[in-house]
Amino acid sequence: MATPRFQNRTVVVTGAGSGIGRATAIRLASESARVIGVDVSRHRLRSLEEELGSSVVTIDGDLTDQLTIDRVIAHLRTGVHGLANVAGIMDGFEPTAEIDDETWDRVLSVNLTAMMRLTRAVLPQMIAAGGGSIVNVSSEAGLRGSAAGTAYTTSKHAVNGFTLSTAFFYTPHGVRCNAVAPGPVATNIEAPFRSEEAQRRLGPIMQATLPAIAKPEALASAIVWLLSDEASDVSGAILPVDGGWAAV
Ligand SMILES: NC(=O)c1ccc[n+]([C@@H]2O[C@H](COP(=O)([O-])OP(=O)(O)OC[C@H]3O[C@@H](n4cnc5c(N)ncnc54)[C@H](O)[C@@H]3O)[C@@H](O)[C@H]2O)c1
Numbered sequence: 001m002a003t004p005r006f007q008n009r010t011v012v013v014t015g016a017g018s019g020i021g022r023a024t025a026i027r028l029a030s031e032s033a034r035v036i037g038v039d040v041s042r043h044r045l046r047s048l049e050e051e052l053g054s055s056v057v058t059i060d061g062d063l064t065d066q067l068t069i070d071r072v073i074a075h076l077r078t079g080v081h082g083l084a085n086v087a088g089i090m091d092g093f094e095p096t097a098e099i100d101d102e103t104w105d106r107v108l109s110v111n112l113t114a115m116m117r118l119t120r121a122v123l124p125q126m127i128a129a130g131g132g133s134i135v136n137v138s139s140e141a142g143l144r145g146s147a148a149g150t151a152y153t154t155s156k157h158a159v160n161g162f163t164l165s166t167a168f169f170y171t172p173h174g175v176r177c178n179a180v181a182p183g184p185v186a187t188n189i190e191a192p193f194r195s196e197e198a199q200r201r202l203g204p205i206m207q208a209t210l211p212a213i214a215k216p217e218a219l220a221s222a223i224v225w226l227l228s229d230e231a232s233d234v235s236g237a238i239l240p241v242d243g244g245w246a247a248v
Contacts, residue, residue: 017044019187131174
């Protein structure tokens with residue numbers, strides 16, 4: 001029997017209450033990781049606790065709140081090997097002229113600023129331990145301009161830049177940083193079409209090109225691979241995990 005890939009390793013997973021984050025937490029626990037699952041929904045985390053028992057420690061809180069980040073760091077007494085920045089929200093497919101400030105601020109704050117703050121807080125421990133692996137969840141919308149509204153598209157392109165810059169600065173310290181870019185995945189994410197212009201312009205493109213909807217486990221598998229030592233020479237990659245959508 002091969003040694004489990006995450007034996008004696010702690011991995012923080014955000015958005016662990018649902019969808020891709022939940023599947024990632026479950027997969028990591030099945031490979032002996034000690035999982036720290038973070039989500040704004042206490043109710044969803046309780047269900048994860050029921051599934052994983054003592055393999056998971058959960059922290060309920062909004063990641064845009066620095067207090068939540070501080071609580072995560074307080075739980076890393078035995079160091080941290082991995083960080084999966086999965087939590088994220090969609091916009092309402094609003095094109096630029098239709099963006100309201102509230103949507104813009106919330107999408108950028110959850111998808112980008114919270115990711116930066118948690119990564120910034122975790123990095124010193126990874127560096128001190130001689131290495132680690134960070135995986136950010138981007139999106140097909142981070143690869144082009146025709147998969148979401150402007151706020152979400154901007155946030156995910158920024159996630160890619162954040163991933164590359166982090167990889168550039170910290171790979172020499174043993175910390176790898178990569179991103180996965182999912183296509184459509186069957187989760188609880190809300191994606192309301194709030195713009196007629198977007199419906200008119202994006203609708204036909206999506207209808208013609210959208211691949212089959214993936215299961216969250218397919219994303220978890222790629223994320224966990226990047227977190228593991230099997231990807232030991234991979235850093236700064238933005239990996240489409242989208243059933244070939246980016247190739248269209
Ligand atoms: N589902 C898709 O089709 C799809 C496609 C491309 C990219 N993504 C990305 O995948 C990631 C995961 O999304 P999902 O589809 O699994 O959605 P999901 O809604 O099922 O899960 C996301 C989880 O993140 C949590 N969350 C949201 N905001 C938070 C905050 N401020 N603080 C703490 N927790 C918060 C939610 O409560 C939820 O449990 C997101 O970054 C999303 O942009 C999803």
